[in-house]
Amino acid sequence: xxxxxxxxxxxxxxxxxxxxxxxxxxxxxxxxxxxxxxxxxxxxxxxxxxxxxxxxxxxxxxxxxxxxxxxxxxxxxxxxxxxxxxxxxxxxxxxxxxxxxxxxxxxxxxxxxxxxxxxxxxxxxxxxxxxxxxxxxxxxxxxxxxxxxxxxxxxxxxxxxxxxxxxxxxxxxxxxxxxxxxxxxxxxxxxxxxxxxxxxxxxxxxxxxxxxxxxxxxxxxxxxxxxxxxxxxxxxxxxxxxxxxxxxxxxxxxxxxxx
Amino acid sequence: xxxxxxxxxxxxxxxxxxxxxxxxxxxxxxxxxxxxxxxxxxxxxxxxxxxxxxxxxxxxxxxxxxxxxxxxxxxxxxxxxxxxxxxxxxxxxxxxxxxxxxxxxxxxxxxxxxxxxxxxxxxxxxxxxxxxxxxxxxxxxxxxxxxxxxxxxxxxxxxxxxxxxxxxxxxxxxxxx
Numbered sequence: 001x002x003x004x005x006x007x008x009x010x011x012x013x014x015x016x017x018x019x020x021x022x023x024x025x026x027x028x029x030x031x032x033x034x035x036x037x038x039x040x041x042x043x044x045x046x047x048x049x050x051x052x053x054x055x056x057x058x059x060x061x062x063x064x065x066x067x068x069x070x071x072x073x074x075x076x077x078x079x080x081x082x083x084x085x086x087x088x089x090x091x092x093x094x095x096x097x098x099x100x101x102x103x104x105x106x107x108x109x110x111x112x113x114x115x116x117x118x119x120x121x122x123x124x125x126x127x128x129x130x131x132x133x134x135x136x137x138x139x140x141x142x143x144x145x146x147x148x149x150x151x152x153x154x155x156x157x158x159x160x161x162x163x164x165x166x167x168x169x170x171x172x173x174x175x176x177x178x179x180x181x182x183x184x185x186x187x188x189x190x191x192x193x194x195x196x197x198x199x200x201x202x203x204x205x206x207x208x209x210x211x212x213x214x215x216x217x218x219x220x221x222x223x224x225x226x227x228x229x230x231x232x233x234x235x236x237x238x239x240x241x242x243x244x245x246x247x248x249x250x251x252x253x254x255x256x257x258x259x
Numbered sequence: 260x261x262x263x264x265x266x267x268x269x270x271x272x273x274x275x276x277x278x279x280x281x282x283x284x285x286x287x288x289x290x291x292x293x294x295x296x297x298x299x300x301x302x303x304x305x306x307x308x309x310x311x312x313x314x315x316x317x318x319x320x321x322x323x324x325x326x327x328x329x330x331x332x333x334x335x336x337x338x339x340x341x342x343x344x345x346x347x348x349x350x351x352x353x354x355x356x357x358x359x360x361x362x363x364x365x366x367x368x369x370x371x372x373x374x375x376x377x378x379x380x381x382x383x384x385x386x387x388x389x390x391x392x393x394x395x396x397x398x399x400x401x402x403x404x405x406x407x408x409x410x411x412x413x414x415x416x417x418x419x420x421x422x423x424x425x426x427x428x429x430x431x432x433x434x435x436x
Contacts, residue, residue, distance in 0.1 A: 009415075020278045
């Protein structure tokens with residue numbers, strides 16, 4: 001039985017006056033009934049989440065890696081530069097503060113999709129024009145985050161995260177390993193879509209620089225910091241599968257950037 | 260279950276439960292996200308129709324809660340998942356002065372509760388669930404739900420019956436324990 005206090009609380013229900021009866025001919029119901037009943041699990045189905053319409057995530061899955069990009073970023077990258085600008089430690093911290101400090105695993109459970117969180121922290125941040133890209137890592141998980149500062153001082157944040165099949169091994173001193181390479185896209189319903197192509201991985205301690213090449217021929221200089229490297233380009237750019245690496249002793253090499 | 264039967268079952272569920280799920284979601288996120296979360300919840304039901312229990316409401320609210328968590332974390336507004344209270348009414352719309360004063364006390368007390376306390380209370384007071392049903396939504400044992408509800412109710416009662424500064428001290432004490 002409800003206590004008088006709970007009865008009083010009922011009067012404060014913000015949805016008290018909300019009427020939303022479901023009708024058998026609702027368009028939303030019809031579109032659900034139009035989908036396959038036996039869908040593959042969310043993390044293996046790139047289109048699954050889009051069915052929800054606006055603000056849905058696009059899930060890009062490959063191998064043991066599921067990358068989820070969330071909406072919120074502007075679609076155009078007018079000020080993007082192929083060479084990143086350094087950010088001060090303070091700026092990195094400030095920009096990274098808007099990034100989610102967790103990666104998510106989404107698994108289908110008996111009670112619907114279940115979300116688990118893995119803590120991640122920033123390991124690298126770089127700026128290209130108006131865009132700050134932050135790479136975050138944690139225990140067997142990584143996250144990427146693109147922060148755009150708007151004219152009014154507001155920030156747009158789009159982020160993706162991945163849980164790795166196994167934690168990445170520490171690279172040898174002259175090794176470059178690739179954990180992610182590809183295009184992620186997101187949908188914001190009617191208001192806009194976005195995409196970016198990114199690559200990141202581990203860099204040995206003798207790696208001074210990593211330069212990627214777009215299939216258009218444009219070279220994109222990656223940021224190398226604290227054992228990690230990362231670079232991104234606007235939209236659905238395709239990247240060559242080799243990169244030029246410069247070592248701290250001045251030597252260079254071509255390395256494969258494939259997962 | 261054949262497709263025709265499945266469509267029938269989901270349509271019935273939609274007609275019967277759409278409003279309850281919508282209200283549950285509307286208390287937790289901004290209006291623009293409500294329809295998406297509700298649709299996604301029923302989409303999960305469609306795909307897992309065989310798992311939906313005979314009384315689908317607690318199951319649906321539990322799914323909606325998971326879907327909400329995904330959406331809200333996604334948008335960096337994790338804190339917004341807490342159950343809201345009706346906005347402060349315009350002056351003069353609350354009936355008698357005594358009632359208005361009670362509501363103000365209750366409102367203040369509610370604002371001092373933790374999100375977890377608000378959630379168990381809202382499931383009972385607003386969603387009209389029993390402890391067994393509420394426990395299903397949260398994925399916990401009914402006895403655990405009852406204990407949480409009792410404690411939450413005690414705190415709400417304590418905060419609403421005390422002068423606001425005393426209530427704040429009490430809350431701080433409980434938080435540091």
